Amino acid sequence: MVLFENVGVRYGAGPEIIHGATFTLAPGSFHFLVGASGAGKSSLLRLMYMTLRPSSGRVNLFGRDLDSLPRREIPLLRRRIGVVFQDFRLLTNLTALDNVALPLRIAGVRESQVRQHVTELLQWVGLADHVAAYPATLSGGQQQRVAIARAVIARPSLLLADEPTGNVDDSIGVRLMYLFEELNKMGTTVVIATHNERLVGKFQHRQLRVESATVRLVARPEAA
Amino acid sequence: MGLLRSDLPLGGDGSARFLPWIIGCMVYLAALALSATMGADRLADRWRSDLSGTFSIQIPPNASTTASERERLLADMLDAVKAMPEVASAHVVSDAEKEKLLEPWLGAGGLPEDVRLPDLVVVKLRSDAPSDLEAVKARVAGLTPDATFEDHARWQGDMLAFTHSIELLASIIIGLIAAAAVTTVIFVTKTGLSIHRRVIEIVHLVGAYDSYIAKQFLLHSMRLGLIGGIGGTALAGLTLIGLDRLLGNAQTSLLPTLALDLNQWLALAVVPIAVSIVAMITAHLTVLYVLGRDL
Numbered sequence: 001m002v003l004f005e006n007v008g009v010r011y012g013a014g015p016e017i018i019h020g021a022t023f024t025l026a027p028g029s030f031h032f033l034v035g036a037s038g039a040g041k042s043s044l045l046r047l048m049y050m051t052l053r054p055s056s057g058r059v060n061l062f063g064r065d066l067d068s069l070p071r072r073e074i075p076l077l078r079r080r081i082g083v084v085f086q087d088f089r090l091l092t093n094l095t096a097l098d099n100v101a102l103p104l105r106i107a108g109v110r111e112s113q114v115r116q117h118v119t120e121l122l123q124w125v126g127l128a129d130h131v132a133a134y135p136a137t138l139s140g141g142q143q144q145r146v147a148i149a150r151a152v153i154a155r156p157s158l159l160l161a162d163e164p165t166g167n168v169d170d171s172i173g174v175r176l177m178y179l180f181e182e183l184n185k186m187g188t189t190v191v192i193a194t195h196n197e198r199l200v201g202k203f204q205h206r207q208l209r210v211e212s213a214t215v216r217l218v219a220r221p222e223a224a
Numbered sequence: 225m226g227l228l229r230s231d232l233p234l235g236g237d238g239s240a241r242f243l244p245w246i247i248g249c250m251v252y253l254a255a256l257a258l259s260a261t262m263g264a265d266r267l268a269d270r271w272r273s274d275l276s277g278t279f280s281i282q283i284p285p286n287a288s289t290t291a292s293e294r295e296r297l298l299a300d301m302l303d304a305v306k307a308m309p310e311v312a313s314a315h316v317v318s319d320a321e322k323e324k325l326l327e328p329w330l331g332a333g334g335l336p337e338d339v340r341l342p343d344l345v346v347v348k349l350r351s352d353a354p355s356d357l358e359a360v361k362a363r364v365a366g367l368t369p370d371a372t373f374e375d376h377a378r379w380q381g382d383m384l385a386f387t388h389s390i391e392l393l394a395s396i397i398i399g400l401i402a403a404a405a406v407t408t409v410i411f412v413t414k415t416g417l418s419i420h421r422r423v424i425e426i427v428h429l430v431g432a433y434d435s436y437i438a439k440q441f442l443l444h445s446m447r448l449g450l451i452g453g454i455g456g457t458a459l460a461g462l463t464l465i466g467l468d469r470l471l472g473n474a475q476t477s478l479l480p481t482l483a484l485d486l487n488q489w490l491a492l493a494v495v496p497i498a499v500s501i502v503a504m505i506t507a508h509l510t511v512l513y514v515l516g517r518d519l
Contacts, residue, residue, distance in 0.1 A: 051425065075433045076431070079431035081429075093232075102430050106431050
């Protein structure tokens with residue numbers, strides 16, 4: 001599913017913030033990506049959703065080496081990936097329904113199917129009454145659920161979440177984690193970047209620890 | 225819904241809000257320049273049709289001949305000219321007609337009695353008459369040696385050169401306006417891409433091709449181009465109607481009429497469509513170019 005081999009990341013002419021990262025994420029796995037703020041968690045996620053190229057090493061997604069991947073093929077690969085951000089990144093001019101529908105419409109799914117699937121999914125994340133609401137009228141937790149619904153509407157094989165609970169209170173954070181676990185049980189590979197050690201301790205999943213510019217795969221969770 | 229739906233909030237861009245105004249002004253100027261071209265073309269056509277196949281014979285006043293002698297001389301020459309196989313018709317321009325022709329320069333009220341005008345015979349040739357009028361000229365000179373022959377060729381040539389210059393100038397103006405419009409659309413599109421960088425990143429992340437984003441800018445620019453284009457063209461139409469009324473009041477036959485015929489109005493109506501197509505293509509190519517440089 002995801003293979004990193006001696007991957008290094010550097011911005012401009014600066015030093016490598018990640019070097020020699022080597023790990024594999026199996027299909028259907030669930031990983032926390034943990035580390036201090038600024039350690040490079042977001043950069044690792046960016047490598048996975050292809051808005052950043054490694055300065056060295058090899059990244060392979062779904063069996064495709066990103067080095068040799070032509071630009072025109074990136075969108076098709078991205079359609080197999082769902083991304084959730086801490087700041088939600090909803091399109092403020094679109095309703096909850098239209099935000100969630102975006103990946104399906106881009107993929108060219110028929111409008112009748114789009115409305116049906118989106119309505120069902122919004123119902124599943126507890127936003128059935130907010131289908132026509134604009135992001136500005138929703139609470140932080142509701143916006144995050146819309147963002148998650150948008151990330152999973154196209155049934156991605158890989159779900160990447162960057163501090164998804166950072167802007168919501170703890171109780172909503174826990175509920176969102178249950179939502180991610182549900183998706184994982186349905187076969188989606190999940191990677192959640194967080195510095196919330198309490199959350200990591202509560203949910204027993206493998207960890208990718210970013211420390212001192214290196215990435216370490218921790219098979220068993222460490223004590224929170 | 226799908227075709228016109230826009231995921232990017234392009235309508236709220238400050239930079240895009242003034243685009244219809246700029247395009248409107250440019251289209252206004254371009255439409256006037258186009259009308260000038262069409263007007264010059266029409267004027268040249270009118271001169272051509274008015275003067276082609278005609279010539280005039282001018283007989284200068286002669287103090288030694290009496291009025292009756294001049295009348296007889298004119299009548300003889302008219303008969304001789306009418307008898308020529310190339311000639312369809314001929315008539316002597318009366319004193320009243322000559323005074324009317326001179327009225328714009330000398331004013332109404334007739335000429336002083338001591339001023340004598342040359343006699344003038346206007347000849348219309350048959351449609352199958354040869355273009356070379358040398359033989360006709362020679363026969364006219366044989367009838368009245370001091371007569372001068374005017375086939376308007378030089379005047380027509382000068383006037384046609386003048387109208388062609390107007391057409392060329394108008395074409396250059398239209399070209400410059402088009403270049404300015406393209407540059408403006410590129411600037412607005414680049415600004416839009418910069419403003420909506422984060423939104424575009426999201427749309428990319430959920431699997432959009434560059435062409436999907438370019439289509440949204442294309443439709444947005446088409447809409448703005450059409451609004452500005454229609455406004456500018458409508459204003460140009462009103463200006464032309466107003467100017468035509470002013471020229472109509474001036475009652476001068478030398479100035480062109482600005483009243484457009486149906487085909488010319490249709491040509492003018494194409495301007496906003498052409499502008500919106502140019503805006504569309506420019507925006508589309510700009511987006512593809514700019515996004516193509518990103519990762």
